Amino acid sequence: MAVNFEIGRRNKSIQSLPQALLSLMGSNTKLTQGWIESVSNIINNLQSKQKVGYPILNEEIQEKMESICSGDGEIETSASKIEEELSSLNAHLNELMVLRRDALNEYLDLKGNIRVFCRIRPFLPQETFGFQKSIFDLDFSNVLLRVAETKCKKYNFDKVFHPNSTQEDVFSEIEPVIKSALDGYNVCIFAYGQTGTGKTYTMEGNSYNPGMVPRGIKSMFDQAEGRSCEFIFTFSMLEIYIGNLRDLLASGTKRSNFQKPPSLLIKTDSEGDIDIENLVAIQVNNFDQVKKLYDIGTRFRSTGSTMANSTSSRSHCLIRITLTSIGARERRREKNKVWMVDLGGSERLLKTQATGKRLEEGKAINLSLSALADVIDALQTRKAHVPFRNSKLTQVLRDSLGSDSKTLMLVHVSPNEDDLCETICTFGFAMRVRSIQFEKEEEPLEVRAKKEQSIAELQQKMNQLEKESQELHVKIKMLNGKLLELKGVEISDVESNISSSCDEAIGISQNLPKTSSRIPRQPSFMRPTVCSQRKTGISQQIALINRRKKPPVPRKKRPASVYAESIIYPVKDFTCKSDCDSECSISTSDYEVKQVIFLEEENTLRDSNIVEEKGIERWLNVQVAETSSIYNQWNKRVMSVPVWNNNDVNENSGDIIEKPSEKKDMDFQEEKFKQTINNKMCFEENYMETVFPQPINTKYDLGENSNLDSVTNMNATDICDEYQEAILSEERRDTKVEMKEINLENEIGKYKILRLFQTIWASAILGSGIRSVGIEHDFYTALIL
Ligand SMILES: Nc1ncnc2c1ncn2[C@@H]1O[C@H](COP(=O)(O)OP(=O)(O)OP(=O)(O)O)[C@@H](O)[C@H]1O
Structure with a gap:
C-alpha cells in the first residue's frame, strides 16, 4: 500500500499523507505491531527523502509515532487479543446458557x-x-384426610409440606421456577387457602423467616449477577379489592389528589401483552429497594378482622416484577413478568357469618377464586375456550398463565378438625387446578420410573452446565478486568479527567461529553500525549481536580434490626364514620397501629448510649400503654412512630413525648397529634433517606425503551415524596376525625349531667306534690326508690 506513494512526483498526495495516516490509525483499532512498524519505517524513509520546506510529518504525528514505537502499540495488541478471546468466550457462554435454559425448561415440562x-x-x-x-x-406427595372415624380421602399433590416444613424447604421447590424467569418465561406463584391458613406467612414471612416473595426477589438479583446479560427489574404492587384494581404504590397520594384512587384499567398492548394502565412500575437495582417498596405497599393493603383471622387479607395482593434484557440470546423473550400473588382467603360465608362489607368482600374473593380455578382447569385440559374474562384477577394474569409460562399454586390448609369443611373445599379447588396431573397419576409404573430418571438426568446436566458457565463467567470477568487495566491507565490519565469533573472544576471543557462512557472510543495514540497535555495545560488542571476530589463519605444507615410491625387493637363498635372513607388497612371495628420494634441486638448495641436507649424504651412503653388505653376508650386510630432523633429526646428524663396529666385534655390532644404528625414526618424522612441512599443506577434509559412505554415509570424519590404527603394527609384526616370524636364525647357528657338534673328536679316536684295530697312518708320513699 505504502509503496504506491511516489515521492516528488505527486506532491499533493504526499502532503495529505499525514491526514491519511491519522485517519487510518483512528479507524483501525486492531492494528498489529508489524503493520505499525512497517508504516513507521516507510514514513521515516519518506522523511529522509523529503525536500526541505515540505515536512511530511508534523510534530503531532511524530509524537504519536514515537509513542507507538515506545510500546503503546504493544498494549493495543494485547488488548485486541483479549478482546478476541473475550468474544469467543462470550459466544461459548451464550451457547451453554441456551443449553441450560432448554434443559431447565424440559425439566419443568416433565x-x-x-x-x-x-x-x-x-x-x-x-x-x-x-x-x-x-x-x-x-x-x-399424598395427603390422607380423615373425613370420618373410619373414612379417609386421598389427595395427590406435586409436593406436600408438612407442618414442620421450613420456608427454605418451600423455597427449594420454587427456585427452579425463578431461574426460568431469568430465562425469559412468565411466572405466576399463588398462595391459596382458607383464611388464616398461612398464605401471607408463606408469601411474606417475617423478619426471622422470610417468605417466598423476599426470597424469590433476592434470588432473582443474585442470579442476574451471574448472567452475561444486563437486566432491568421493575417492581409494581397492586391489590384487587371487590373487583377493583388498586395501585398499592400510589394509594391516596397527590397523584390522586388524596382521594381514593380509581380502579386501574386493564388493556392489551399491540403485542397482545396485558398492560395495566397507569400502574406504577419502579426500577429497582437491589433487594433492599424492593423491600422498602414492599413495606410501603403493604401499608396500603386492605386488611380487616374476621372471625377466622384478626388481620385477614380482604383482597388479592399481586406483586409484579418485570425483567427486561435486550439482545440476550439465551432468553425466551426480551421482557417477561413474575407475579407473586397472595390470594384473599377463601371462606364459607355461612361459617364466617359475615355481613355488610365483609360479606361483599368474601363474595368477591370467592367468585374470583372460582374464576381462577376455571381458567387453570381450561388450560390444563386444553379447552378451546379459556374463560379469562370472568374476573379481574384472570384478566390481569392472562398473558402469564398458559403453556409458555410456569405456574405454582401453593395450597394452604389448617390441621384443625374444626376447619374440616374448608379443608375439603380447598382440596376440591386444588384437584380442579391440577386435573391433568391427577390423570397422570394413573401412568404405568415403568413410565413413571422413566420420567423420574429423565428428571434426574436433566438435573445433573443442568448442574454440569451451570458449573461450566460459572467457570467461564469467572474467566470472562478476569479478562474484562485485565482489559480495563490495560485501558484504564490511559483512561485515568486523560479521559476521566477531561470529563464531567473537569467541567465542574475548571469550566473550560463545557463542550466535552459529561461522562467518560460517552466519549467516543479512540486508539490510545489518538489521545493527547503527556507532552501535548503539558502544552495545553491540561496536566495542571488534572492535578487540580485530583486535589479537589474528596473521598466518598459513607451514608448513615438505619439499623436493619429496626422494623415496623402491625398490631391490631380491637375496640368496641364505633358509629362515628370516618371522613377519609378508606378501606386501606383500616377496619371500622379494629385499629391498626404500626409499631417500630427493636430487636435484642439493637438493645445491646444501644447500651453505649443510655440516654437514647432509655428514651426509646420508655417511649415504646408509653406508646403501647397509651394506645391500648386511650384508643380503646375513644376509638381512635393513631400511627405510632418513633422519634429517631436525639434532638427530640429530653436528655434529663429520657422521655420523648411528655405524658399528659389529664388524657382528655383537648389542648394536649391537639398538641400531641401535631407532634405525632411532625414526628411521623421526621421518621418518614429518615426512613425514606435510607430507602434509596444512592441515585438509581440505570443501565438503560427506561423512558427511551419502547418496550416499557406502557408502564408509568416513576423514580423512587417521586414515590417517596408522594408517600410522605399521603402519610401527612392521612394523619390530618385522622386528626380531624379524632377531634370530632372528642367533641362528641364532651357533648355526651354534658347531656348526661343535664339529664341527671332533670331527673332530680322532676322527683322533687313529684315528691312535694305527693306530700301535699297527704300520702304517707313510707309510700313516698318507696316510690322514689
Ligand atoms: N407454617 C407456619 N408456621 C408458623 N406459623 C404459621 C404458619 N402458617 C401460618 N402461621 C401463622 O398462622 C397465622 C395466620 O396466618 P396468615 O395470616 O399467614 O394466614 P392467611 O392465610 O394469610 O390469612 P388471610 O387469608 O385471612 O389473610 C399467623 O399468625 C401466622 O404466623
Missing part, C-alpha cells in the same frame, strides 16, 4: 408447568388448648 403444592400449617398457640390431633396423614 415436572409440570402448572404444579400444585400443599402446605399444612402447624397448630397455632390458641388452637392447642386440650389435645388436638391433626386430621391428616401425610407422605411425600
Whole structure:
C-alpha cells in the first residue's frame, strides 16, 4: 500500500499523507505491531527523502509515532487479543446458557408447568388448648384426610409440606421456577387457602423467616449477577379489592389528589401483552429497594378482622416484577413478568357469618377464586375456550398463565378438625387446578420410573452446565478486568479527567461529553500525549481536580434490626364514620397501629448510649400503654412512630413525648397529634433517606425503551415524596376525625349531667306534690326508690 506513494512526483498526495495516516490509525483499532512498524519505517524513509520546506510529518504525528514505537502499540495488541478471546468466550457462554435454559425448561415440562403444592400449617398457640390431633396423614406427595372415624380421602399433590416444613424447604421447590424467569418465561406463584391458613406467612414471612416473595426477589438479583446479560427489574404492587384494581404504590397520594384512587384499567398492548394502565412500575437495582417498596405497599393493603383471622387479607395482593434484557440470546423473550400473588382467603360465608362489607368482600374473593380455578382447569385440559374474562384477577394474569409460562399454586390448609369443611373445599379447588396431573397419576409404573430418571438426568446436566458457565463467567470477568487495566491507565490519565469533573472544576471543557462512557472510543495514540497535555495545560488542571476530589463519605444507615410491625387493637363498635372513607388497612371495628420494634441486638448495641436507649424504651412503653388505653376508650386510630432523633429526646428524663396529666385534655390532644404528625414526618424522612441512599443506577434509559412505554415509570424519590404527603394527609384526616370524636364525647357528657338534673328536679316536684295530697312518708320513699 505504502509503496504506491511516489515521492516528488505527486506532491499533493504526499502532503495529505499525514491526514491519511491519522485517519487510518483512528479507524483501525486492531492494528498489529508489524503493520505499525512497517508504516513507521516507510514514513521515516519518506522523511529522509523529503525536500526541505515540505515536512511530511508534523510534530503531532511524530509524537504519536514515537509513542507507538515506545510500546503503546504493544498494549493495543494485547488488548485486541483479549478482546478476541473475550468474544469467543462470550459466544461459548451464550451457547451453554441456551443449553441450560432448554434443559431447565424440559425439566419443568416433565415436572409440570402448572404444579400444585400443599402446605399444612402447624397448630397455632390458641388452637392447642386440650389435645388436638391433626386430621391428616401425610407422605411425600399424598395427603390422607380423615373425613370420618373410619373414612379417609386421598389427595395427590406435586409436593406436600408438612407442618414442620421450613420456608427454605418451600423455597427449594420454587427456585427452579425463578431461574426460568431469568430465562425469559412468565411466572405466576399463588398462595391459596382458607383464611388464616398461612398464605401471607408463606408469601411474606417475617423478619426471622422470610417468605417466598423476599426470597424469590433476592434470588432473582443474585442470579442476574451471574448472567452475561444486563437486566432491568421493575417492581409494581397492586391489590384487587371487590373487583377493583388498586395501585398499592400510589394509594391516596397527590397523584390522586388524596382521594381514593380509581380502579386501574386493564388493556392489551399491540403485542397482545396485558398492560395495566397507569400502574406504577419502579426500577429497582437491589433487594433492599424492593423491600422498602414492599413495606410501603403493604401499608396500603386492605386488611380487616374476621372471625377466622384478626388481620385477614380482604383482597388479592399481586406483586409484579418485570425483567427486561435486550439482545440476550439465551432468553425466551426480551421482557417477561413474575407475579407473586397472595390470594384473599377463601371462606364459607355461612361459617364466617359475615355481613355488610365483609360479606361483599368474601363474595368477591370467592367468585374470583372460582374464576381462577376455571381458567387453570381450561388450560390444563386444553379447552378451546379459556374463560379469562370472568374476573379481574384472570384478566390481569392472562398473558402469564398458559403453556409458555410456569405456574405454582401453593395450597394452604389448617390441621384443625374444626376447619374440616374448608379443608375439603380447598382440596376440591386444588384437584380442579391440577386435573391433568391427577390423570397422570394413573401412568404405568415403568413410565413413571422413566420420567423420574429423565428428571434426574436433566438435573445433573443442568448442574454440569451451570458449573461450566460459572467457570467461564469467572474467566470472562478476569479478562474484562485485565482489559480495563490495560485501558484504564490511559483512561485515568486523560479521559476521566477531561470529563464531567473537569467541567465542574475548571469550566473550560463545557463542550466535552459529561461522562467518560460517552466519549467516543479512540486508539490510545489518538489521545493527547503527556507532552501535548503539558502544552495545553491540561496536566495542571488534572492535578487540580485530583486535589479537589474528596473521598466518598459513607451514608448513615438505619439499623436493619429496626422494623415496623402491625398490631391490631380491637375496640368496641364505633358509629362515628370516618371522613377519609378508606378501606386501606383500616377496619371500622379494629385499629391498626404500626409499631417500630427493636430487636435484642439493637438493645445491646444501644447500651453505649443510655440516654437514647432509655428514651426509646420508655417511649415504646408509653406508646403501647397509651394506645391500648386511650384508643380503646375513644376509638381512635393513631400511627405510632418513633422519634429517631436525639434532638427530640429530653436528655434529663429520657422521655420523648411528655405524658399528659389529664388524657382528655383537648389542648394536649391537639398538641400531641401535631407532634405525632411532625414526628411521623421526621421518621418518614429518615426512613425514606435510607430507602434509596444512592441515585438509581440505570443501565438503560427506561423512558427511551419502547418496550416499557406502557408502564408509568416513576423514580423512587417521586414515590417517596408522594408517600410522605399521603402519610401527612392521612394523619390530618385522622386528626380531624379524632377531634370530632372528642367533641362528641364532651357533648355526651354534658347531656348526661343535664339529664341527671332533670331527673332530680322532676322527683322533687313529684315528691312535694305527693306530700301535699297527704300520702304517707313510707309510700313516698318507696316510690322514689
Ligand atoms: N407454617 C407456619 N408456621 C408458623 N406459623 C404459621 C404458619 N402458617 C401460618 N402461621 C401463622 O398462622 C397465622 C395466620 O396466618 P396468615 O395470616 O399467614 O394466614 P392467611 O392465610 O394469610 O390469612 P388471610 O387469608 O385471612 O389473610 C399467623 O399468625 C401466622 O404466623
